Amino acid sequence: MKSAVVEGGAGSAPCAPSREADIGDKIYQLVKDIFPFCRSVAGEGVRETLRRLKQEIDLVIREVPSGTEVYDWTIPREWTVRDAFIRNASGDKVLDFRACNLHVLNHSAPIHARMPLRELRDHIFTLPDQPDRIPYRKSAYAESWGFCMAHRQLMALPDGDYEAVIDSSLEDGSLSYGEYLHVGASDEEVLLSSHICHPSLANDNCSGLALLTLLARHLAGQRTRYSYRFIFAPGTIGALAWLARNEANTKRIRHGLVVSCVGDGGGPTYKKSRRGSAFVDRAAGHVLRHASPGSAILDFSPYGYDERQFCSPGFNLPVGLFQRSLFGTFPEYHTSADNLDFVQPEHLASSYSMIQAILCVIENNFTPVGTLLKGERQLGRHGLYVGGDGAPAMQSANMAMLWTLNLADGNHTLLDIAERADMPFAELLSVARRLQAHGLLEP
Amino acid sequence: MKSAVVEGGAGSAPCAPSREADIGDKIYQLVKDIFPFCRSVAGEGVRETLRRLKQEIDLVIREVPSGTEVYDWTIPREWTVRDAFIRNASGDKVLDFRACNLHVLNHSAPIHARMPLRELRDHIFTLPDQPDRIPYRKSAYAESWGFCMAHRQLMALPDGDYEAVIDSSLEDGSLSYGEYLHVGASDEEVLLSSHICHPSLANDNCSGLALLTLLARHLAGQRTRYSYRFIFAPGTIGALAWLARNEANTKRIRHGLVVSCVGDGGGPTYKKSRRGSAFVDRAAGHVLRHASPGSAILDFSPYGYDERQFCSPGFNLPVGLFQRSLFGTFPEYHTSADNLDFVQPEHLASSYSMIQAILCVIENNFTPVGTLLKGERQLGRHGLYVGGDGAPAMQSANMAMLWTLNLADGNHTLLDIAERADMPFAELLSVARRLQAHGLLEP
Amino acid sequence: MKSAVVEGGAGSAPCAPSREADIGDKIYQLVKDIFPFCRSVAGEGVRETLRRLKQEIDLVIREVPSGTEVYDWTIPREWTVRDAFIRNASGDKVLDFRACNLHVLNHSAPIHARMPLRELRDHIFTLPDQPDRIPYRKSAYAESWGFCMAHRQLMALPDGDYEAVIDSSLEDGSLSYGEYLHVGASDEEVLLSSHICHPSLANDNCSGLALLTLLARHLAGQRTRYSYRFIFAPGTIGALAWLARNEANTKRIRHGLVVSCVGDGGGPTYKKSRRGSAFVDRAAGHVLRHASPGSAILDFSPYGYDERQFCSPGFNLPVGLFQRSLFGTFPEYHTSADNLDFVQPEHLASSYSMIQAILCVIENNFTPVGTLLKGERQLGRHGLYVGGDGAPAMQSANMAMLWTLNLADGNHTLLDIAERADMPFAELLSVARRLQAHGLLEP
Incomplete structure (x- = not known):
């Protein structure tokens, strides 16, 4: 997998900032479009929504007949x-x-x-x-x-x-869910899932559906290391139906996020996978710590959204939950006040950006190795020293190089270095590429 | 031992609340009865006390002659x-x-x-x-x-x-100590020890002697997983005399508590065994955290009561110290103010209840295994969902089931689950039995 | 190495308090003597300084020609x-x-x-x-x-x-550095290094140079377990030059300290080695915690003094940085206010004493083993009990014995015991020697 890593490390998609500067407005527009549909666990409301999403990405819509037994549950009537x-x-x-x-x-x-x-x-x-x-x-x-x-x-x-x-x-009829696969260099997968069973609630979860759809569209043109699987399914029973039909494939899932309630101004909140120390838990924790002083990293609990199913003990997948305000903690939750005024383009855009940043860590983490390990590098000789008179940005730029070179001993990934340096991963990624370009790290 | 565990798990004694509602009064009465005797390290005062305790339980009284060498000590004259x-x-x-x-x-x-x-x-x-x-x-x-x-x-x-x-x-004469063994399904033992060498001090330690005696009497009619060994011996030299005579038997001791100063209204205090992470340390820490916001969990130190001997490096037994106020920290300590007014039936009753709760964890901990590990259980289908409109008790009841089922993967004991769920062990034990009865956990 | 340890443990030099009561004044006088020289990375100023230090200790002065390549650096002109x-x-x-x-x-x-x-x-x-x-x-x-x-x-x-x-x-000329080796029982070395490239700055680093020189002189007459290597070299390039000439010898370095800015009244500050849990990190952390409530223990970062070179990944030596005020944090730093008024004999003396205390831990740590592990020792019988009526000093003296005996099971070093007892290492060392003398610990 080494070559895939390096390939991915050389500029893969999720780190590239979205070319759409107005991504918040675009997500908001899609939220508005799907807000009116009367979704439920099974029925036409879900299908109308999936058809609208299909206008953006090449979604596959799947049907599971009423009465089908799914683990401890039964697919209900439409x-x-x-x-x-x-x-x-x-x-x-x-x-x-x-x-x-x-x-x-x-x-x-x-x-x-x-x-x-x-x-x-x-x-x-x-x-x-x-x-x-x-x-x-x-x-x-x-x-x-x-x-x-x-x-x-x-x-x-x-x-x-x-x-x-x-x-x-x-x-009797069927439960519907949508699935979209972005194929990357590896068949190892990142799972991104949003529930689609709530009627006109804007944050919970038109926001999640719209954000993931536009993220999938953004990925469409990109080369990535991982494959990315998007699932838009009714809560609980939909996730279980997907799991029941894809048991063997769950082995491929290396990382995952359940995404909901991403349009309000609270949080951000990340609830860890049941494993508690999965790579996605570290990546999301890192990104959120640097994103906002108000961010909350919560331990797993068996109450919440579809992370409950993905993290049930028989699967125990490395899947966490990304939200702004945590479900159940904001007064608008599950009321008519969760409407199109409650979600805002700016919050949708920053949620999009944080999720991209988490995927950037997943996609680009690698183990840098210095080409000279003995003694500090003389940055000035390589034209890398950022001069000036001690301004914080200059100090930070030099420190990022010093940290990366000091820990580039083959025992630390870039995320390890970012955590020890207490600097954003994306900044260290850019530094590592610069050091590679100057021959100070192995290519 | 698996069968013993399950047998014990199905309703063993220490978890059953004492049938004596007035247990505090009964302990207090026994404290009053033994308070006047002029105990010392060796002499008639200890024997008078042991004879009174023998009226409650079938105590064996043992004598160790003056002059006997016991490790670094010598049994003193009477x-x-x-x-x-x-x-x-x-x-x-x-x-x-x-x-x-x-x-x-x-x-x-x-x-x-x-x-x-x-x-x-x-x-x-x-x-x-x-x-x-x-x-x-x-x-x-x-x-x-x-x-x-x-x-x-x-x-x-x-x-x-x-x-x-x-x-x-x-x-010349002899040092006396009392010993009582409650025989359980296994010959693995829980050691419960109280010092008996102080004259008229009510809390230190008429309270511990009386509480353990009535606990032993309560156990007498019960089937338990473990055997329970009670020792009433003069401090230091008495504990050492017991250890010297029972060196080989110390291998059987799986858990233990030294009990003293259990009648005042302070604490509760638990001082960990020298091991620091013995099961009794986890069990007592868990019980005390849920018992009182004022509870204190202290690290081991080589100063205190007979845990010093049981935890000396050559034995290093998993034995902690349970007290209300920590010895030496209350002004009545080792003064005439440690009298019958200083100890109260209500405090004796709550100490009794906390010690029972610790033994309940020891006696009943097991590793639940779910009968279906994939996906969340539909509690409603099994008649287990506790409905209502979000009242805390209802939420807690459902959460206890969800936590137990989510962690019932064979890798977590019930205490592990209680700690992760931050719920009392006894509540999860009752939930686990209900889930077993409904076939959701293996019997 | 067991015998060397015991030999060292029986009274080795760094623990013996300096015989020079006026050590602060003596260090200060040497600071004054070398303050005026106009040092730089390479040139006569460094040589003048080394010649003055050589009046105190048998320093070897080494020259590295201008233009010599040293890893990523080149020795500059004089x-x-x-x-x-x-x-x-x-x-x-x-x-x-x-x-x-x-x-x-x-x-x-x-x-x-x-x-x-x-x-x-x-x-x-x-x-x-x-x-x-x-x-x-x-x-x-x-x-x-x-x-x-x-x-x-x-x-x-x-x-x-x-x-x-x-x-x-x-x-063209050469870069000069000074080196002094105190030979101990073992050829394992403790590295002590101070930079010598700054002109008239008293704290940074006339103070470090003078302190280490007088410490070396103090060691000269002593038997020690370790050998002690002192390096007085220009910052960065001087340390690198030493490393380049002594690559094979770095394997012998078991512990080390970079010493600078030791004459002001701030701190003390210890910055850990890159390893983070080297023995010197534990020893220095222990000493500083007991030395001052204002002490700061910092994690390694690749910015600072020559610990950067010793801790570069290709060497990764167990070397930390000892300072009073941390470099860059005091307003006098790198200004004309870092003069002979800024450093004081009393601060130089206390820095000297703390560095000695760290070396005392390194030199004397060993694993005490009790001669009787079962039961507490009766201290009174051995004439060891410190009587009196509960005064803190008496309690502390007895507690130090109880802790040492309780943990003398062959699994704990004296530093482990000092940390668990939360008592100064030097106090426990003196207690351990007393217990050995009384036959309670193996010799």
Whole structure:
């Protein structure tokens, strides 16, 4: 693999800054496009979304029939919802699915009935603590029906009879997921995965879907060391369906990230793989430490997104979770406030840049070896000394060379050096290439 | 040993809460019963105490003759004290052993002499910093005579001649210690030891003696994985005498605790074994972290109680020290204020409960193995999901299942899982049994 | 080597306190003697200094011809400066080398020219932030000429023409360095190195040169376990020249210290070797922790003094850097304020004492083995118990014995014990010798 490493090290794609200066706007536009679709675990909403992503990259869409057993789970029926509302005695709609698809319990069974408010209330979910926001709720594995509503609005409803209508169906069909493979020099893979089962929630997870799609498009024209596998699948059951169909192939996965909630201004947050010291854990930890003083590196726990499946003990893949604000910790989480105002192009762009930086470490890490190990190099003689009068940038440039040369003994990778020097990997990568070009490191 | 483990894991004694709800009161009563005896390193006071403990458990009382060489030490002569007082010129007793046995230097030689106060003073110990308390002092290995007295009282004595009487004798006899073995499924042993050489000091160590005695009685009717050996011996020399007589048997000791000062409201404190990472050190550290925010886990040092002997390099046994307030750090320590008011039933009960919890970990730790390792379990399908609306208790119950299943790969014991999940061992043990009952873990 | 260890352990030199009570004054006097010489990388200034040191110890002075290739470097020409000044139009000297040799750019090419101030300014270095101090600057590897001056003085110069004279020459000759070997029982060596290339800077590094010279003189009459090699060489190129001539001998170096800036009142500071866990790193860390609450232990970095060369990857020697204030962090650094007032006998003496304490650990560390490992020793029986009424010194003396005996199992060196007991090595060494004398440790 040595040659592949060196080849990759000589300028591979993920380190090259995106040629699209307006990448934040482009991701945001794609978020906007897929925001309205009423996704669920299985049904047309997912397929509409996948078709939109396919306009950007050559996505393969796969179907898994309802009823298929997947480890401890069963692929559910497809959910179709045509309309839903609650009408008061005067015939006015007091809740309307067309205004916001969160109003219907996701994967809800159909209902058409008239009942008094006190009875209907048992089927209405609200957030008393956030009385103006509609909660997102789902019931994919137990058949029930229900609505979601702003608490203040529910409180304002007068007693009396209401007509509850959910014009939905739950029928055998299939669960859909999308897959895209960027082929690199090696068949060792980097897995990048985003869940696609939530309806109109912008951060969770239109943001992740859009970011990974445009990252895949960016890679398309590039030569890389690793192959990159993108998966857009419904949470839990979709990831499990992919794993069940690809058990043998999981051996190829060397690194991976689950990506969601990447459009808000919080974090960044990285949750480590179950292994805790996988290379991706070190790479992401390194990048985040240098990206922001507010970054949080969390240990693995068996609660969260699809890293739970990839890291279940039978797979135990080296896959972590990248987010901005951690799921469940921001008030907009799983509410109607997770909308197109909550995500911003600038945050999408910086998330994109951090994920690229993590992949840059994975793609380009190598073990530099100095051509002279005895004594310090005289940088000036090689035209490498950055002169000036002690300005920090100059000092940093010289220190990066000194660190790289001092640790280029064949026992340290560039990430080892970056960590010991406490400098960004990308800066040391650029220094290492310069030192190679001047003959101070082996080519 | 696998079967013993599983057998033990299925409901063994130390985890079962004591059936005696009033355990604190019962321990306290026993403390009261043994408090008055005038114990010393060797003599009738120890035997009276052992006979009282034998009313609770089937204690074996052993005798080691004076003069026996025990490693670097020699069993001292027996001490008998019949009376002791100081009388002033008018014939009034200004100090009386019958009022408090701390008044006599423990193991004091006899004296009957009249002398001026300035001469007598050289033989009177006081605590100038705590002028109303009588200190506890002993002289077991160097012959001398003396009294202990409240400093304020000594200061108030007028000059003049006094009659000093200590009607004691130091004669060849034997050192006594008590031993009790609860036989479990395995002949591997847990050692539980309390020193029995202090006179009327309630916390140090009537409390430890009484607690271990009632714990032994509680175990008597139970099936356990380990055998439990209880030792009630005079400090240092008693522990060494036991070690010298049982050198070969020390190989069986897998875990152990020295127990003293367990009736005050401080701590809890755990001082690690010399090994520093023995299983009992992990178990006690785990239990104490969850028991109290004020708990202190201390590294081993060669100063303290009989853990010094069990942990001397030639034995290096996995034995730690459990206390409430650490010896030497509370003002009542080794004074007449360490009396029956200083120890309380509630503290005795909570110490009992913490020691039971430590033994529960030792007794029940095992390596759970999931019956399906690929993908997360669908808890709802198995009737295990604890529903509700995100209340902490519900979340904790589900998290305990998720952690156990995620780490049930054959490489983690239940204590490993409890530490990684940061949850009490007992909670995970109950969860693991439930998961076994539902077929999600191997039986 | 066991016998050498024991021999060394029985009272070897570096632990014996210097017989010279006025060692600080003696070091200071030597600092004063060598302060005036105008040292540079190569030239007569270095030789004058070495000749003065040779009055104290039997120094060998070695010469390396200009033009010799030394790894990535070339031995420069010798610099000779006879006079230098700037004269104004009236013929008054506004800068005079004879007042302070920092006034001339070290290793400056000759110049004799008249030019307007605005042109001359490009060749004058000042410190705007410290306007009354003359900076120290050098140009050993690129030919240029220049002056150094107080900023305030430069600002006060009226416009007009000035006469700039540097009567210097750069000619082939040789670089000089001094070497002194104290022969011990073993041919394993401790390296002690101080740079000798700076002109009149008292702390950096007349202090290091003087301290090591008097330490070498102190060792001269002593029996030691290790051999001690002292090197007084120009920074970087001098250390490299020594390494190039002694490559095979570097295998003998077991421990080492670079010593500079040891006369100010800051720190102490120890910068670890590149290995990070060399024995000298542990020994110095231990000594400094006990020496001062203000001590700083720093990780290796490839910037600093000659530890950079000794620790370059092809050598990777176990050599750290001992300083008081860390180079570059004190305002007097590399200015005319680093003068004979800045260094003080008391600081030189305490630096000397700390370096001795580090060498004491290196020289005397051994693995004590108890003659009885079972049970605690009865210190009183051996006349070793330090009685009294709990005073801290008494407790500490007994604890030192208890720790040593408890860990004297053949698996712990005396430094291991000192670290675990959190007591100074020298105290435990004295205790261990006492225990050996009483037969409690093997001889």
